[in-house]
Amino acid sequence: xxxxxxxxxxxxxxxxxxxxxxxxxxxxxxxxxxxxxxxxxxxxxxxxxxxxxxxxxxxxxxxxxxxxxxxxxxxxxxxxxxxxxxxxxxx
Amino acid sequence: xxxxxxxxxxxxxxxxxxxxxxxxxxxxxxxxxxxxxxxxxxxxxxxxxxxxxxxxxxxxxxxxxxxxxxxxxxxxxxxxxxxxxxxxxxxxxxxxxxxxxxxxxxxxxxxxxxxxxxxxxxxxxxxxxxxxxxxxxxxxxxxxxxxxxxxxxxxxxxxxxxxxxxxxxxxxxxxxxxxxxxxxxxxxxxxxxxxxxxxxxxxxxxxxxxxx
Numbered sequence: 001x002x003x004x005x006x007x008x009x010x011x012x013x014x015x016x017x018x019x020x021x022x023x024x025x026x027x028x029x030x031x032x033x034x035x036x037x038x039x040x041x042x043x044x045x046x047x048x049x050x051x052x053x054x055x056x057x058x059x060x061x062x063x064x065x066x067x068x069x070x071x072x073x074x075x076x077x078x079x080x081x082x083x084x085x086x087x088x089x090x091x
Numbered sequence: 092x093x094x095x096x097x098x099x100x101x102x103x104x105x106x107x108x109x110x111x112x113x114x115x116x117x118x119x120x121x122x123x124x125x126x127x128x129x130x131x132x133x134x135x136x137x138x139x140x141x142x143x144x145x146x147x148x149x150x151x152x153x154x155x156x157x158x159x160x161x162x163x164x165x166x167x168x169x170x171x172x173x174x175x176x177x178x179x180x181x182x183x184x185x186x187x188x189x190x191x192x193x194x195x196x197x198x199x200x201x202x203x204x205x206x207x208x209x210x211x212x213x214x215x216x217x218x219x220x221x222x223x224x225x226x227x228x229x230x231x232x233x234x235x236x237x238x239x240x241x242x243x244x245x246x247x248x249x250x251x252x253x254x255x256x257x258x259x260x261x262x263x264x265x266x267x268x269x270x271x272x273x274x275x276x277x278x279x280x281x282x283x284x285x286x287x288x289x290x291x292x293x294x295x296x297x298x299x300x301x302x303x
Contacts, residue, residue: 004176005173005176008169008172008173008176009169011169011172012165012166012168012169015165016162016165019158019161019162019165022295022296022300023154023158026154026300026302034303035138035296035300035301038296039296039297041296042292042293042295042296045165045289045292046289046292046293049168049285049288049292050285050289052172053168053169053171053172053281053285054282054285054286055113055278055282059113060110063110063113063114066114066117066118066121067120067121070120070121070122070124070128073125074124074125074128074131074132077128077129077132078128078135081132081135081136082135082136082139085136085139085140086139
């Protein structure tokens with residue numbers, strides 16, 4: 001196997017391990033930590049796919065920024081919506 | 092490999108054209124992120140407003156089918172990545188072969204999804220049609236309907252992706268697109284496929300693993 005092929009297979013193996021970890025976390029008694037862990041694992045998987053499979057590691061910084069810009073806006077959308085919903089009963 | 096690229100207007104050098112190809116695709120996928128992102132924002136809102144109903148609804152979802160489907164998609168992504176690698180090295184047959192495998196795994200995903208929808212139907216989870224499960228009486232119905240919207244929209248994207256990969260495999264396999272000179276066709280199709288995979292990577296914890 002070439003170095004490139006080895007890297008691709010290693011990324012796949014890491015993705016499968018993360019999948020196993022997220023299933024394990026779902027059945028573990030982790031309470032409020034569970035969704036945090038499961039989402040964290042999803043972000044780890046997505047980062048691996050974006051960085052290697054989707055070639056971000058070969059791109060200049062401008063293209064990397066363009067690829068993740070929507071995610072940044074999305075996080076703001078979700079954070080501000082949650083800020084509203086979670087504080088409604090306070091005021 | 093950039094030296095072998097077929098240069099088209101208005102680009103003056105291969106590197107510039109190549110960067111524009113990738114930039115355009117990343118920006119397009121950004122619009123897709125926002126499309127699915129609206130649904131994801133709603134998931135978080137429902138969880139905050141109705142935590143118990145959401146956990147109850149999530150327990151009706153088929154975790155093991157979804158887990159198998161996640162594994163199928165992640166593996167199909169590896170095959171697509173190997174196809175891109177082969178395209179860059181000019182391996183015409185390898186491109187068609189790896190894409191064929193990816194298509195088989197993607198089709199298996201859709202088949203399992205069909206089984207899952209059938210089980211949802213018979214259990215009475217679907218809105219408007221079929222029997223009516225008691226879990227749909229409360230706010231859990233909001234979350235269940237959103238699950239159908241998210242997975243349905245994702246299944247449409249899977250169908251588009253499969254058509255795209257099939258077309259690319261045919262074009263490259265039949266020498267109508269040369270590799271490595273037009274490897275960009277495989278690269279762009281690959282970006283779309285990987286993106287649809289990433290969308291599922293988030294659908295999986297947000298719906299199936301939200302059992303509280």
